[in-house]
Amino acid sequence: MPLRTRHLLGIEHLDKDEIETILDTADSFKEVLSREIKKVPTLRGKTVVTLFYEPSTRTRTSFEMAAKILSADTVSIATTTSSVQKGETLVDTVRNLEAMMPDCVIVRHPCAGVPDMLSRICRGSVINAGDGAHEHPTQALLDAMTMREKKGRIQGLRVAIVGDIRHSRVARSNIHLLKKLGADVNVAGPSTLIPPDIDKLGAGVTTEPIKAIRDADVVMMLRIQQERMDKSFFPTLREFAMLYGLTREKMKHARPDAIIMHPGPMNRGVEIDHELADSNASVILDQVQNGVAVRMAVLYLLVGGNPAQGPSTGGPS
């Protein structure tokens, strides 16, 4: 089943079937990653541009690797090396890229809504690789893939998301996805880092991490950023770690077979104890591996799933 949309702007506007299509496709692509020769011709002749206005190692590498395994040509544009430094506007940058006819633009930007904006300019597909505090859809998809892999299902899982909910696009995308697939989601964080009406997205809300963690199948910790202290969201990282950091003590309240997730990059000793980050319960590196498979699936479904437009529809003979 193809997706209804040409773009992946967020999880909010996907339906359950589309999410499951992506996850099933990702499962089948994962096998390719374990092959001796990691290359399939699926996207041969397609051009994928990554346009990152924020620093990123994991997500960018993951997308590029996914595209390359699918035999797409990739071009990376980082804001430090482009004409963005010369004051070019986002719209002009994208119009110029468009003139080179890419099949897909993968964008990360500190401002929410930028992928929506690009989807009104680009002829090809736009994939949101994280926009401000709005969405990070491929992160939620790789998280769901990992949960399905480890727990066999999403439906009925009890998932705790702990930390800076206010500024987290990962939390928003995960809440949308997990609710659509029938999980029970509880978010926990200091009241200053819980945005208004987040419960209307369908998540339970608490300021006590143990309440969210109790009987959880999945405990997802979010990255806390130093600069939030300067805006008085909390007094010190030490106090944040004491109240919200994941410790063995807090993990005792989760189900015995619960898994620990983190979208990275981790602040060891702040939101998560060293020993837990490296424990058997931690699936953090599985998440990274699944990230490549999920991004292959998304690229395949958006860029390669439909025959190319134009005279070369038949493809190389």
Next chain:
Amino acid sequence: MKLLIKNARAIDPSQGLDDTRDLLIVDGKIARVEPSISDGEAEVLEAVGLVVTPGFIDMHVHLREPGREDKETIKSGCEAAAAGGFTSICCMPNTNPVNDTRAVTDFILARAKESGIVNVFPIGAVTRGQEGRLLADVGEMREAGCVAISDDGKPVWNALIMRRALEYAGMWNMPVIDHCEDLHLAEGGVMNEGYYSTALGLRGIPAMAEDIMVQRDITVAGAVGQHLHVAHLSTAGAMAAVRDGKRRGIKVTCEVTPHHFALTDKEVSSYDTSTKMNPPLRSEADRQVLLAGIKDGTVDCIASDHAPHTFDDKNVEYDYAPFGIVGLETAVSLALDRLVNSGLIPMSRLVALMSSNPARVLGLKGKGSLRVGSDADVTVLNPQKKVTVDSERFKSKSHNTPFNGWKLKGAPAATIVAGRIVWRE
């Protein structure tokens, strides 16, 4: 020069008039208002089925000249006003340079006179450079023609400066118009704080940022006994504060914009930067309170907060786009459609909101009335006309509106300034 308007439904709240009348205008003044007038020398404007009211006054407009003539000039803004049914507009001082001295006021009035379309009443700055520290040349600007003072775009941040401004402007019975916003609470916000800001991942401006400043201002205005006018009131809390202030006899008035009574923060969902303004589009609950305030008389005026921006300035990331939308050419249709044709208020109340009340708030002599001897500023309305908003046809230099393509019932039919028809459909 004579103009005779025949067979109109004349509505003038200043004299309790709502009946079929003929209006004779002679030499720029209302000469006669009677059931039937004939005058062989007068140009005749047949107005059967139309409504004739004292000229509409938009007391909150940004004309951008001097400084950003690419967005709007005094001339293009006046043309937009005429096409929107307004005979008078008040321009805010946040130009470059700021209108904080007599020289800038003189310049604006000279330019307005050259264009000769609608009346322009400048509003001077409260503080020099709108920096919130030292009083601007209030007395000189008043002499030159300013009708109020405001640091609009920014609040008067310091309560002591607010006190001094109210006391000082009070010597001329001039209101201080405040853009009420606690800048700490609003810091970095680009839309209303609530469910939609959470879902969209955009930083919110909480309603309390407005509520608190309105409450503070009313407290200060009450203590010194001078006239405060709250610009673009948008929250339930601010409405309650104004209602309470009025009940306690404090000289407080307020205005509401068409976009705040017609739209809510749900509109931001597309990340369309023509939904970005300050104060932001609020919640549906706030919007209902604004409508209630318009109905019960707490709201004194409808004002557009016309804020032109170029396409390029708005064609950027939502976070980076400037606040504001154009409003001069949609305000009257939105008000007729949403307030009058919807049955919320009678036409006479709308005329008060858009003509006699702004004239009273600002003390504009000869304006806001069809009494014999008044200035012959007249707005002619066609309350039944169906229009589709087309921003490409705006006279304004800018087209940043969230209402493009909207179908509305009710529109201006002609605009008459000092007895001269400056625009007709």
